[in-house]
Amino acid sequence: MVTKRVECIGESQTLEVKALESRLRAEGKNIISLSAGEPDFDPPEELLVFVQKSLAGVQRYEAVEGLYELRIKIIEEYNRRFDSCLEVDNVIITVGAKSAIALLFLALLETGDEAIVISPYWVSYIPLISLTGATVSVIDSSKDNFLPSIDSVLAAISPASKLVVLNYPSNPTAQVVSEDFYKELSTVLGGRDLIVLNDETYLDFVYPPLVPASIATYWNDNFAIVGSFSKKFAIPGWRVGYLIANKVIIKAVKKLQSHFFSHPSSIAMYGALGAFKVGQKWFEEKLKEYKDRRDKLVSFFDDLNWNYLPPKGTFYIFLDITRAKSLINVSSSVEVAKFFLQDLGISVVPGIAFGNDSFVRISYAVDNSKLTTFMERFYDWYRRVR
């Protein structure tokens, strides 16, 4: 009854893990979830107050490309922070970063085309590429210390390549690239006949001494950026993101958006506008809190002499499960995640969801008591079996 494009998305490989979690919860088991990709904080008060004040006047249709004032503010901030010369017509507001990515792919990719994705990758890139009819060429970054190597990107480019998808700071690896990376990228890929997208959903989630870097700093007409208000301002459910790209692409995406959903929810866009009323200090405090949690986890795994990718940003830690596999005698990240659920009452995302079966992703966007419980349970288990 349904189309090939729906079937080819397939069921998520992590579905059986989620099903097990639901069953265990239904049975009353106490599960600590470290699998969610959303902040545990409340949004800033100023943002909510702004929405409250705007509420009476946000009922009507808005422009397809989103609130003009919001687009201006996004572009001004990028230009100020990253010394770019972007214009308001370089941005369109979307229903979260997801729909920016989905519509960009529909605008750029079709059967016969190829998109290059770096593994470990965020979960929706490949299904959304498949939906367009294009094929995916995956570069395994694990050979390059989990950082994208420009040489390996160059080697992967074929005449069919229309798009390279980057995502730094990276969900799930928590690795970060520097401004120099974008400079080199600009030299090598700037002006070429393919689009280079950086998904900057976690742009500001970078721990000192590193500083946020954007592909905007070395902007080229064939570059594109996806961004979001969800993580930074703790409003993931509101669904407001944006796409920055050249005007031809923005126009194409606008055309798609007009037919797919007219525009993002007006009231949610007012929330994003309210985010610009929030002082810098609010996020600085949150980032410090995330950093404290990261440091706690890092010390914990260091003490156990357990391998992981040292997180440079985001709120994830990508944990090596080679040792877990041999201790519990299983061979896949799905089995490890199921074991953690069943025996430890801990929910994590198996690495295979991101294209790497040797890791699991742990989110520390949870309060400290949950983190402590996680460490206790993990330690108890490990002490018993090691």
Place this chain on the structure above:
Amino acid sequence: MVTKRVECIGESQTLEVKALESRLRAEGKNIISLSAGEPDFDPPEELLVFVQKSLAGVQRYEAVEGLYELRIKIIEEYNRRFDSCLEVDNVIITVGAKSAIALLFLALLETGDEAIVISPYWVSYIPLISLTGATVSVIDSSKDNFLPSIDSVLAAISPASKLVVLNYPSNPTAQVVSEDFYKELSTVLGGRDLIVLNDETYLDFVYPPLVPASIATYWNDNFAIVGSFSKKFAIPGWRVGYLIANKVIIKAVKKLQSHFFSHPSSIAMYGALGAFKVGQKWFEEKLKEYKDRRDKLVSFFDDLNWNYLPPKGTFYIFLDITRAKSLINVSSSVEVAKFFLQDLGISVVPGIAFGNDSFVRISYAVDNSKLTTFMERFYDWYRRVR
């Protein structure tokens, strides 16, 4: 740079009319817009109060299929009003009716398939079908008094037909079908190997003595309904709609929705939930007001002995422009719309946007002073030239 699927959507045929309107407005010309498809009323107070109260707790990700409580309420209301036996898993909340339609088409249609659409049709059906790679077979309802004839639908069905798209009450014709139509539809098309969608965005916009009728009353597993909170509760900018269909289709659309935008904006869904707090009287008063305006317009055109389709529902009147074409010596609805803009300062939508070049669509979802100005300007012009 962009894909064929974007190019094949093409620029809207009404773009030049919109461009002219923008230019005239920029030049300071007083334009009365009767082209918008959105209520001029404010949303009900209870709805806004409910959102205000919910605001502090709606930040997190929600289920892909939308708020459970909202889905329950939608299904309960359909079952109660239309005597159906739908279940909560028969509905998914979407980003307005548009994304329900877009994702349904992506779930059902692919290259080689065909969708049957009845003309005059709502503007986004054909672009959204084209996006899937399927072809469109258009049935011209003007031969059947602008009502869908089941015989003509049957005659249009080929082995490639996967979908029939209905839209009653109809935007733009303002024609309405009765329960008997759905009964016959069920007898003839129920259980067949193709999906019959009725877009019920204007479900409740039906003028007495007629009463709202839904395809749900004679539900079959191959039927589908698209609905919206936008028009009835005057929150079009919020973008909340829904799709009702069999569970296989809902599951497929859910899969697409999970990758396209996770779920509709949480805060907007709380608005829809708030709509269920609103007493019936609120909409009854609005409907009465729409009816008064309709009656005014109908008398006006009757007095001029000017042809139109008598509106049975919605807030549109589909005006025959045969006489206008000959009076101003042009041949298309676009030229008539441009003339109305330029010479009368009146903005309407040319019928060609809906597949019929002999009409323009006039919206009376505007306050009475605008309607009065419209009638004055129209009368002044007609008196001069007739």
